[in-house]
Amino acid sequence: MNESQSITNNLLIEVDVLNNRLRNIRKSFKDTHNKALKERLISENKNIxxxxxxxxxIAHLLNKKTNDKLNFSNLLVEITKRALNENKFESNLFFL
Known part of the structure; x- marks a missing residue:
């Protein structure tokens, strides 16, 4: 089964956008004192x-279906792994 590079490309772009939004949420959370805004940021962070x-x-499923060592789905797996790890380490910011 061949991977769809178009779908994989779109997912790569989406992960990049979501990761940037997560960074902005963390920065906004630290900078604000508005309780309602903080609650909304926490909710948005969980959803993202x-x-x-x-x-x-999805990336892991796509990666299992391909035999190539270098492909977009492998890159997608790595980028999502890094985004998840970055968010896990800094999720303690919400509980200061």
Whole structure:
């Protein structure tokens, strides 16, 4: 089964956008004192993190279907893994 480079490319772009949004959420959370905004940021962070996890599962499935060592799905697996790890390490910011 050949991987769809178009779908994989779109997922790569989506993970990049989501990862940037997660960084912006963390920065905004540290800079604000508004309780309602903080609650909304926490909720948005959870939703985005959940979507990155979904994309990670898709990436692993795509990667299993290909025999090539160098491909876009392998890159997608690595990028989602890094995004998830970065968010896990800094998720303690919400509980200061």
């Amino acid at each position: 993190f959940k979507r990155v996890k979904e994309i990670s599962k």
